[in-house]
Amino acid sequence: MTPVLEVESLKKNYGQLPALKGISFKVDQGEIFGLIGPNGAGKTTTLRIIATLLTPSDGRVSFLGFDLKKDPEKFREKISYLPEEAGAYRNMKGLDYLEFMARFYANNGVELKEYISRGEQISDLGARLKDKVGTYSKGMTRKLLLGRALMTKPALAILDEPTSGLDVINSLEVRETIKSFVKQGISVLLSSHNMLEVEFLSDRVALIDQGQILDAGSPQELKEKYQAPNLEIVFKSCVRSNS
Amino acid sequence: MKNFGHLLIKEIKELINKQLIISLVLMLLIFSFIGNVTKKEMKKAIARQKIAVLDLDQSELSKDLIGALNMANFIIEEQAGEKEDVIKKLQMTDLGLLVVIPSGFSQEVSNFKPVEVETYSYLRGISISGSRTSEVVKALLNTTNDFLSNQYLKKRLPDINPAEIKSPIKNREFILVKERMAQGSSAAVIGTLYAQSYLLPIILMMIIMYSSQMVITAIAMEKQNKTLETLLTVPISRQAIAMAKMLAAGLVGLLSAAIYLYGFKMAFSFPTEELSSVTGGLAPILKQLGLTIDTQDYALFGLSLFLAILCALSIATILGVLAEDYRTAQSLNIPLVFLVLVPYFISLFADINTMSLPAKILVLAIPFSHPFFAMQNMMFGHMQMFWLGLVYNFVFVAVMLIWTARIFATDRVLTMKLKWRRKKIVL
Incomplete structure (x- = not known):
């Protein structure tokens, strides 16, 4: 498999506080790669660096051959980022929001229509797309934002806690949507502290704690390695063996 | 772009x-x-001021004074009766100023003695037109003084224009801005x-x-x-x-x-x-x-x-x-x-x-x-x-x-x- 994303010895310090202590991993094409760990482990910092929001203190990130430090613009053309606590413009209608975001990526009218149509399909909000975002529930907003993140078929979708704040039904729908989109060839890098969700979604996962990757592999490999029934137990055993 | x-x-x-x-x-x-x-308030303030006049002298001179006030842009509403009654009566109207020409006014003027003309201002609130009352009194006094002094001067010096005696100095004002100069009022x-x-x-x-x-x-x-x-x-x-x-x-x-x-x-x-x-x-x-x-x-x-x-x-x-x-x-x-x-x-x-x-x-x-x-x-x-x-x-x-x-x-x-x-x- 060809890696679309390669992260090598990535470090990030917030003043004196080291948030990432040199993490490395690769994401292959068409793969869902999950970062799992507790709050404050460094998951969001990693995703924000790859999404070009934060600059790394050290290390290298390359994406489709482009270097993050040299070509952040190239990253932005090909990635799509869904932050954990993202919002949409409250005064815009859902459909207008999708169009507004799609225009940044579309090269012509045909592409624009295609992106909007896909966004409508993924968000699955039907007639409510004609209402203002300010009237949406948290679940509806999250689905709209997921539609926005995936509609342009990015080479890499970066999803930070994609089901954050959603109820069971909406969470299931979002997971199914992500799964089905990967089949169309896009790669996904996601983070969650919900390890069962990551186990369901990811082809491979990295266990991250206190700014370091403790272990990585497919959920099945890790469960076998740590003789655990699920990733939660894997994580617990992994933390214990590393401490 | x-x-x-x-x-x-x-x-x-x-x-x-x-x-x-x-x-x-x-x-x-x-x-x-x-x-x-x-x-609306400004219009009221700028418009010709209506004043009440109680002429207790009823002389030719007092009538001339009322005529002079009329010419000086005041609308005169002449009153009759006792002073106290007129003062009370005007409380009920919208008139803002009463001028009382005392009896003996003509006599005192003829003897070149100072005369007291009483003015009563009715304050009915705080507004632009209300605040104009003092200006009206001032204008009224100026008109009255001007009228009376002209009368004195005409009597004493009938061949000379009273204005020339009252203002013997004329002013030609010049304004300078850097090296440029023009004649005109700086104000x-x-x-x-x-x-x-x-x-x-x-x-x-x-x-x-x-x-x-x-x-x-x-x-x-x-x-x-x-x-x-x-x-x-x-x-x-x-x-x-x-x-x-x-x-x-x-x-x-x-x-x-x-x-x-x-x-x-x-x-x-x-x-x-x-x-x-x-x-x-x-x-x-x-x-x-x-x-x-x-x-x-x-x-x-x-x-x-x-x-x-x-x-x-x-x-x-x-x-x-x-x-x-x-x-x-x-x-x-x-x-x-x-x-x-x-x-x-x-x-x-x-x-x-x-x-x-x-x-x-x-x-x-x-x-x-x-x-x-x-x-x-x-x-x-x-x-x-x-x-x-x-x-x-x-x-x-x-x-x-x-x-x-x-x-x-x-x-x-x-x-x-x-x-x-x-x-x-x-x-």
Whole structure:
């Protein structure tokens, strides 16, 4: 498999506080790669660096051959980022929001229509797309934002806690949507502290704690390695063996 | 460029929202109401004053005095009866002034003795027309004194015009501006220049305050609504994001200021017929003194204003980055408002050129100050000060834009916050 994303010895310090202590991993094409760990482990910092929001203190990130430090613009053309606590413009209608975001990526009218149509399909909000975002529930907003993140078929979708704040039904729908989109060839890098969700979604996962990757592999490999029934137990055993 | 235009339209749409439209319409209605009330009061004040006169002398001279008052733009309502009864009776009317000509008035005048004419002012509230009463009394006394002194002089010196005796010195007034000189009234010239330019500082203040408020709010709202992170990851340069916000705020700020100004003018502009006739008469004098403004001056003033707006927007953009939410944004705009108020009040009540050097430096260090004094500098030939102001603002804008671009290009756009409790900037 060809890696679309390669992260090598990535470090990030917030003043004196080291948030990432040199993490490395690769994401292959068409793969869902999950970062799992507790709050404050460094998951969001990693995703924000790859999404070009934060600059790394050290290390290298390359994406489709482009270097993050040299070509952040190239990253932005090909990635799509869904932050954990993202919002949409409250005064815009859902459909207008999708169009507004799609225009940044579309090269012509045909592409624009295609992106909007896909966004409508993924968000699955039907007639409510004609209402203002300010009237949406948290679940509806999250689905709209997921539609926005995936509609342009990015080479890499970066999803930070994609089901954050959603109820069971909406969470299931979002997971199914992500799964089905990967089949169309896009790669996904996601983070969650919900390890069962990551186990369901990811082809491979990295266990991250206190700014370091403790272990990585497919959920099945890790469960076998740590003789655990699920990733939660894997994580617990992994933390214990590393401490 | 395509994405910049797209983003700019979104920014403008976000700023021109229901709240802004409603507040502007309400403001226009309020100004229109104030204007109607004020104009009615002004009309009352300017109109011929109606006064009551009780003539207890009933002599030929007292009748001549009433005739003179009538000629001097007063409408006379003659009263009859006892003084106390008339005073009480007038309480029930809308008349504001009663003049009592005492009995023996003619006799005392004929003997060249001072005469006491009583005036009674009825105060019925605080308004422009009410406050005119003292002016009316003064005008009335002047007319009466003028009439009586003319009578004395005519009796004693029948061959001489009383006006020539009362005002033997005539004045020919000249005004000098730098090396130019013209004959005319300095008070009239200053009055005309003031009438032509009194709205200018208000316009400047409004444009600068509005634009900066909008750009701070726009960035703070992106943070509060958690949309900034997403926007920063789309394929458009960070500088373009900052510029789109600044330009949109500048344009909407200009529009709001224009609407406010229109409302303000509607409420507080007074009948201009007399003013324009005065200005028309003064036009050649103003031209002779070089106090007129031509197209080139307007262009230079526009440039000065444009640079000042850019200064305000660039400062506001950085303040917007420091704000975490809408509430903080409101607080962060306060220092900017104070900085605009300083040159505003100085331009209204003081002369920057006569201030002490340290005070002058402090005022001119505020980049918004320069357009406030630009017109005056151009008219009175202080071109060195004008150009220095322009260069200062240009350098200020360049430095601030580079700084803004750097902030937007790094983590700081997300991590820079002003923590009120610690009173320091955390980067």
